[in-house]
Amino acid sequence: MKRTAATFLVLLVLAGLTRAQVNRIPGFRAYSDTVNLYTIQYPADWQVRPNNPGYSVIFYADSSGSPTRYRSNVNISHYDTLGGPGSLSRHRDHILKLIDVFTDSLAIESSQGTTMGGLPGHIVTYSGVQFGKNLKYLKAFTIRGSIVYHITYSAHPSVFDRYQSTAMQMIRSFGFIDRPKPSLR
Numbered sequence: 001m002k003r004t005a006a007t008f009l010v011l012l013v014l015a016g017l018t019r020a021q022v023n024r025i026p027g028f029r030a031y032s033d034t035v036n037l038y039t040i041q042y043p044a045d046w047q048v049r050p051n052n053p054g055y056s057v058i059f060y061a062d063s064s065g066s067p068t069r070y071r072s073n074v075n076i077s078h079y080d081t082l083g084g085p086g087s088l089s090r091h092r093d094h095i096l097k098l099i100d101v102f103t104d105s106l107a108i109e110s111s112q113g114t115t116m117g118g119l120p121g122h123i124v125t126y127s128g129v130q131f132g133k134n135l136k137y138l139k140a141f142t143i144r145g146s147i148v149y150h151i152t153y154s155a156h157p158s159v160f161d162r163y164q165s166t167a168m169q170m171i172r173s174f175g176f177i178d179r180p181k182p183s184l185r
Helices: 002-020 088-102 160-173
Strands: 028-033 038-043 047-052 055-060 073-080 104-116 119-130 133-144 147-155
Touching (some): 028 055, 038 073, 038 160, 088 104, 088 119, 133 160, 147 160
Antiparallel strands (some): 028 038, 047 055, 073 147, 133 147
């Protein structure tokens, strides 16, 4: 009986994944967070570090070629708005203000609408100094229900272009996992 229940649960989770991961990217692996209900594809040769303080997962690229010891990475964070900025436009304005507050020598290169996981989203590319590090960022975000999801790519400006298209592929692969509905017996 336990084996049947476990198999049923796995099938329910996989059923939720199929919608989000129809288009597999060659050379990428799938990462699924069944607690926070999302999935994303990442390069098979990148290092994966789940459950970091402030982030649900961080994907690290190879650090060779960077003039600093900073490792280019893509991270995912999420939080409940708890009545805070509920609309995407209000959240965009809030994020742009936070970027301005926490970034010295700020230069916003682009800020535009996008989609993430089939939902309206926003993406901003900017550079500046945060916590003493001169970095360049690509931040995409969307809201599902009351939860805001952020995907942020960061790298030293001299190597940013190396992984930018990879980061965009990851953002486009992001999808939501439907919560399995409990069976009624």
